[in-house]
Amino acid sequence: MVSYRDLASGLKKLEIDPAQPVIIHASLSTFGEIRGGADSFLGALLATFQKVMMPSFTFKTMVTPEFGPDNNGVIYGSGKDINKMAEFFYPDMSVDPLIGDLAEALLEHPDSQRSTHPILSFTGINIPNILKSQNLMNPFEPIRTMMEENGWVILAGVDQTVNTSIHFAEQLAGRKTFTRWALTIHGVTECKNFLGCSDGFNKAQDWFSSFTKTVRIGNTKIMALPITNVVQTVKTHIQKNPKALLCSRKECPRCDAIRNSLKKK
Numbered sequence: 001m002v003s004y005r006d007l008a009s010g011l012k013k014l015e016i017d018p019a020q021p022v023i024i025h026a027s028l029s030t031f032g033e034i035r036g037g038a039d040s041f042l043g044a045l046l047a048t049f050q051k052v053m054m055p056s057f058t059f060k061t062m063v064t065p066e067f068g069p070d071n072n073g074v075i076y077g078s079g080k081d082i083n084k085m086a087e088f089f090y091p092d093m094s095v096d097p098l099i100g101d102l103a104e105a106l107l108e109h110p111d112s113q114r115s116t117h118p119i120l121s122f123t124g125i126n127i128p129n130i131l132k133s134q135n136l137m138n139p140f141e142p143i144r145t146m147m148e149e150n151g152w153v154i155l156a157g158v159d160q161t162v163n164t165s166i167h168f169a170e171q172l173a174g175r176k177t178f179t180r181w182a183l184t185i186h187g188v189t190e191c192k193n194f195l196g197c198s199d200g201f202n203k204a205q206d207w208f209s210s211f212t213k214t215v216r217i218g219n220t221k222i223m224a225l226p227i228t229n230v231v232q233t234v235k236t237h238i239q240k241n242p243k244a245l246l247c248s249r250k251e252c253p254r255c256d257a258i259r260n261s262l263k264k265k
Protein backbone atom coordinates (compact mmCIF):
# COMPACT_ATOMS: atom_id res chain seq x y z
CA MET A 1 0.00 0.00 0.00
CA VAL A 2 1.27 3.49 -0.87
CA SER A 3 1.16 6.06 1.95
CA TYR A 4 1.04 9.84 2.11
CA ARG A 5 4.67 9.77 3.18
CA ASP A 6 5.68 7.68 0.12
CA LEU A 7 3.88 10.15 -2.15
CA ALA A 8 5.28 13.28 -0.52
CA SER A 9 8.85 12.00 -0.44
CA GLY A 10 8.62 10.72 -4.03
CA LEU A 11 7.32 14.06 -5.33
CA LYS A 12 10.07 15.88 -3.43
CA LYS A 13 12.69 13.79 -5.25
CA LEU A 14 11.65 15.50 -8.50
CA GLU A 15 13.51 18.55 -7.11
CA ILE A 16 11.15 21.11 -8.58
CA ASP A 17 11.15 24.63 -7.10
CA PRO A 18 7.92 24.65 -5.01
CA ALA A 19 7.07 28.14 -6.31
CA GLN A 20 6.91 26.98 -9.93
CA PRO A 21 3.40 26.01 -11.11
CA VAL A 22 2.70 22.36 -12.01
CA ILE A 23 -0.01 20.76 -14.13
CA ILE A 24 -0.65 17.19 -13.02
CA HIS A 25 -2.10 14.32 -14.99
CA ALA A 26 -2.51 11.19 -12.88
CA SER A 27 -4.04 7.73 -12.78
CA LEU A 28 -4.43 6.71 -9.16
CA SER A 29 -5.29 3.10 -10.01
CA THR A 30 -1.71 2.56 -11.27
CA PHE A 31 -0.50 3.01 -7.66
CA GLY A 32 -2.54 0.08 -6.38
CA GLU A 33 -4.06 1.00 -3.05
CA ILE A 34 -3.29 4.48 -1.69
CA ARG A 35 -3.91 4.94 2.04
CA GLY A 36 -6.38 7.84 2.20
CA GLY A 37 -7.09 7.68 -1.54
CA ALA A 38 -7.25 10.76 -3.78
CA ASP A 39 -7.32 13.19 -0.84
CA SER A 40 -4.07 11.77 0.46
CA PHE A 41 -2.44 12.17 -2.97
CA LEU A 42 -3.76 15.72 -3.25
CA GLY A 43 -2.43 16.51 0.22
CA ALA A 44 1.04 15.28 -0.82
CA LEU A 45 0.91 17.45 -3.95
CA LEU A 46 -0.13 20.55 -2.02
CA ALA A 47 2.59 19.92 0.55
CA THR A 48 5.17 19.82 -2.27
CA PHE A 49 4.00 22.51 -4.70
CA GLN A 50 2.41 25.90 -4.05
CA LYS A 51 0.67 26.24 -7.41
CA VAL A 52 -1.20 23.22 -8.74
CA MET A 53 -3.43 22.85 -11.81
CA MET A 54 -5.28 19.92 -13.38
CA PRO A 55 -7.63 19.62 -16.33
CA SER A 56 -11.26 19.39 -15.20
CA PHE A 57 -12.77 18.76 -18.61
CA THR A 58 -16.51 18.07 -18.93
CA PHE A 59 -17.27 16.28 -22.19
CA LYS A 60 -20.87 15.60 -21.18
CA THR A 61 -21.79 19.21 -22.03
CA MET A 62 -21.05 18.57 -25.71
CA VAL A 63 -23.72 18.58 -28.41
CA THR A 64 -23.48 17.90 -32.14
CA PRO A 65 -25.42 20.31 -34.38
CA GLU A 66 -27.09 19.52 -37.70
CA PHE A 67 -24.61 21.67 -39.66
CA GLY A 68 -21.19 23.20 -39.12
CA PRO A 69 -17.81 23.89 -40.68
CA ASP A 70 -16.37 21.38 -43.18
CA ASN A 71 -13.59 18.95 -42.32
CA ASN A 72 -14.25 19.24 -38.61
CA GLY A 73 -13.82 15.61 -37.56
CA VAL A 74 -17.50 15.26 -36.74
CA ILE A 75 -20.60 13.78 -38.41
CA TYR A 76 -23.27 16.47 -38.26
CA GLY A 77 -26.75 15.38 -37.25
CA SER A 78 -25.34 12.18 -35.72
CA GLY A 79 -25.73 13.24 -32.12
CA LYS A 80 -29.51 13.23 -31.72
CA ASP A 81 -29.55 10.61 -28.94
CA ILE A 82 -26.39 11.82 -27.24
CA ASN A 83 -27.56 15.44 -27.46
CA LYS A 84 -30.55 14.49 -25.33
CA MET A 85 -28.19 13.31 -22.59
CA ALA A 86 -25.98 16.42 -22.70
CA GLU A 87 -25.93 18.53 -19.54
CA PHE A 88 -25.58 22.26 -19.06
CA PHE A 89 -22.15 23.28 -17.77
CA TYR A 90 -22.15 24.57 -14.20
CA PRO A 91 -19.16 25.50 -12.05
CA ASP A 92 -19.18 22.43 -9.78
CA MET A 93 -19.94 19.94 -12.54
CA SER A 94 -18.00 16.70 -11.94
CA VAL A 95 -14.80 16.20 -13.89
CA ASP A 96 -15.05 13.69 -16.74
CA PRO A 97 -14.43 10.18 -15.32
CA LEU A 98 -11.68 9.66 -17.93
CA ILE A 99 -9.63 12.35 -16.17
CA GLY A 100 -9.99 10.75 -12.81
CA ASP A 101 -10.41 11.01 -9.09
CA LEU A 102 -7.47 13.29 -8.33
CA ALA A 103 -8.90 16.15 -10.42
CA GLU A 104 -12.28 15.62 -8.75
CA ALA A 105 -10.61 15.83 -5.33
CA LEU A 106 -8.95 19.10 -6.38
CA LEU A 107 -12.29 20.47 -7.57
CA GLU A 108 -13.83 19.64 -4.19
CA HIS A 109 -10.96 21.27 -2.26
CA PRO A 110 -12.23 24.43 -0.49
CA ASP A 111 -9.36 26.57 -1.85
CA SER A 112 -9.58 25.51 -5.49
CA GLN A 113 -10.84 27.66 -8.34
CA ARG A 114 -12.05 26.60 -11.75
CA SER A 115 -11.95 28.37 -15.11
CA THR A 116 -15.25 28.74 -16.96
CA HIS A 117 -14.75 26.98 -20.31
CA PRO A 118 -17.80 24.72 -20.68
CA ILE A 119 -15.78 21.74 -22.02
CA LEU A 120 -12.09 22.38 -21.33
CA SER A 121 -11.98 23.99 -17.88
CA PHE A 122 -8.94 23.80 -15.60
CA THR A 123 -8.98 23.73 -11.81
CA GLY A 124 -6.19 24.94 -9.59
CA ILE A 125 -4.96 26.31 -6.30
CA ASN A 126 -3.02 29.60 -6.01
CA ILE A 127 -3.09 30.22 -9.77
CA PRO A 128 -5.88 32.78 -10.35
CA ASN A 129 -3.90 34.51 -13.12
CA ILE A 130 -3.28 31.23 -14.95
CA LEU A 131 -6.95 30.21 -14.81
CA LYS A 132 -8.07 33.69 -15.86
CA SER A 133 -5.90 33.58 -18.98
CA GLN A 134 -8.27 31.04 -20.55
CA ASN A 135 -11.10 32.16 -22.82
CA LEU A 136 -13.51 30.50 -25.24
CA MET A 137 -11.26 31.21 -28.23
CA ASN A 138 -8.06 30.10 -26.50
CA PRO A 139 -8.76 27.11 -24.26
CA PHE A 140 -5.05 26.26 -23.76
CA GLU A 141 -3.87 29.74 -22.84
CA PRO A 142 -3.27 28.57 -19.22
CA ILE A 143 -0.47 26.38 -20.59
CA ARG A 144 1.19 29.45 -22.13
CA THR A 145 0.88 31.32 -18.83
CA MET A 146 2.44 28.35 -17.04
CA MET A 147 5.33 28.40 -19.54
CA GLU A 148 5.95 32.05 -18.70
CA GLU A 149 6.20 31.04 -15.03
CA ASN A 150 8.60 28.14 -15.72
CA GLY A 151 5.90 25.56 -15.05
CA TRP A 152 6.17 21.79 -15.17
CA VAL A 153 4.02 18.93 -16.44
CA ILE A 154 3.84 15.97 -14.06
CA LEU A 155 2.66 12.62 -15.43
CA ALA A 156 1.89 10.21 -12.59
CA GLY A 157 1.22 6.70 -13.88
CA VAL A 158 0.05 8.05 -17.23
CA ASP A 159 1.71 8.55 -20.60
CA GLN A 160 2.00 11.39 -23.12
CA THR A 161 -1.49 10.71 -24.55
CA VAL A 162 -2.96 12.75 -21.67
CA ASN A 163 -0.39 15.56 -21.81
CA THR A 164 -2.50 18.67 -22.50
CA SER A 165 0.59 20.78 -23.18
CA ILE A 166 1.15 18.81 -26.41
CA HIS A 167 -2.24 20.02 -27.65
CA PHE A 168 -1.17 23.61 -27.02
CA ALA A 169 2.05 22.97 -28.96
CA GLU A 170 0.08 21.58 -31.91
CA GLN A 171 -1.91 24.81 -32.05
CA LEU A 172 1.21 26.96 -31.78
CA ALA A 173 2.72 24.99 -34.67
CA GLY A 174 -0.24 26.04 -36.81
CA ARG A 175 -1.96 22.66 -36.92
CA LYS A 176 -5.67 22.63 -37.76
CA THR A 177 -7.96 22.79 -34.73
CA PHE A 178 -11.63 21.87 -34.34
CA THR A 179 -14.92 23.52 -33.47
CA ARG A 180 -17.19 21.91 -30.89
CA TRP A 181 -20.38 22.98 -29.14
CA ALA A 182 -21.42 22.92 -25.50
CA LEU A 183 -24.61 23.49 -23.56
CA THR A 184 -24.38 26.47 -21.23
CA ILE A 185 -26.94 28.64 -19.48
CA HIS A 186 -26.49 31.05 -22.40
CA GLY A 187 -27.57 28.39 -24.89
CA VAL A 188 -25.44 26.31 -27.24
CA THR A 189 -21.96 27.84 -27.17
CA GLU A 190 -19.43 27.46 -29.98
CA CYS A 191 -15.99 26.45 -28.70
CA LYS A 192 -13.13 27.14 -31.13
CA ASN A 193 -9.63 25.69 -31.07
CA PHE A 194 -10.84 22.39 -29.63
CA LEU A 195 -8.21 19.69 -29.30
CA GLY A 196 -7.30 17.02 -31.81
CA CYS A 197 -6.72 13.31 -31.16
CA SER A 198 -3.91 12.37 -28.75
CA ASP A 199 -3.61 8.66 -29.54
CA GLY A 200 -0.27 9.21 -31.33
CA PHE A 201 1.35 11.41 -28.66
CA ASN A 202 3.56 8.67 -27.18
CA LYS A 203 5.78 9.02 -30.24
CA ALA A 204 6.98 12.24 -28.57
CA GLN A 205 8.38 10.43 -25.52
CA ASP A 206 11.79 9.89 -27.16
CA TRP A 207 12.05 13.57 -28.06
CA PHE A 208 11.59 14.46 -24.39
CA SER A 209 14.11 12.04 -22.86
CA SER A 210 16.90 14.62 -22.40
CA PHE A 211 14.77 16.84 -20.14
CA THR A 212 12.47 14.33 -18.40
CA LYS A 213 12.98 13.76 -14.67
CA THR A 214 11.76 10.36 -13.48
CA VAL A 215 11.13 8.97 -10.01
CA ARG A 216 9.21 5.93 -8.80
CA ILE A 217 6.60 5.81 -6.08
CA GLY A 218 5.87 2.16 -5.32
CA ASN A 219 5.81 0.58 -8.77
CA THR A 220 4.53 3.68 -10.53
CA LYS A 221 6.63 5.93 -12.71
CA ILE A 222 6.32 9.70 -12.17
CA MET A 223 7.71 11.94 -14.89
CA ALA A 224 8.23 15.70 -14.69
CA LEU A 225 8.93 17.80 -17.79
CA PRO A 226 9.43 21.57 -18.15
CA ILE A 227 6.41 22.82 -20.11
CA THR A 228 8.51 25.16 -22.25
CA ASN A 229 10.71 22.29 -23.42
CA VAL A 230 7.68 20.11 -24.19
CA VAL A 231 5.93 22.83 -26.16
CA GLN A 232 8.97 24.01 -28.09
CA THR A 233 10.10 20.48 -28.95
CA VAL A 234 6.67 19.45 -30.25
CA LYS A 235 6.21 22.70 -32.16
CA THR A 236 9.58 22.25 -33.90
CA HIS A 237 8.82 18.64 -34.86
CA ILE A 238 5.35 19.46 -36.25
CA GLN A 239 6.70 22.38 -38.24
CA LYS A 240 9.28 20.03 -39.74
CA ASN A 241 6.79 17.18 -40.27
CA PRO A 242 3.15 18.37 -40.30
CA LYS A 243 1.92 14.77 -39.79
CA ALA A 244 4.01 14.22 -36.65
CA LEU A 245 2.11 12.67 -33.70
CA LEU A 246 -1.02 11.85 -35.72
CA CYS A 247 -2.33 8.42 -34.74
CA SER A 248 -2.18 5.31 -36.90
CA ARG A 249 -5.77 4.14 -36.34
CA LYS A 250 -7.42 3.17 -39.60
CA GLU A 251 -10.22 5.69 -39.32
CA CYS A 252 -9.71 8.54 -36.93
CA PRO A 253 -12.04 11.48 -37.65
CA ARG A 254 -9.77 14.17 -36.24
CA CYS A 255 -6.40 12.86 -37.48
CA ASP A 256 -7.95 12.27 -40.92
CA ALA A 257 -9.28 15.84 -40.92
CA ILE A 258 -5.77 17.14 -40.19
CA ARG A 259 -4.35 15.00 -43.03
CA ASN A 260 -7.09 16.43 -45.34
CA SER A 261 -6.23 19.97 -44.33
CA LEU A 262 -2.60 19.34 -45.31
CA LYS A 263 -3.59 18.06 -48.76
CA LYS A 264 -5.47 21.27 -49.48
CA LYS A 265 -2.44 23.45 -48.86
Ligand SMILES: [Zn+2]
Pocket residue numbers: 197198199200246247248249252253254255256
Ligand atom coordinates in the same frame (compact mmCIF):
# COMPACT_ATOMS: atom_id res chain seq x y z
ZN1 LIG B 1 -6.17 9.98 -34.22
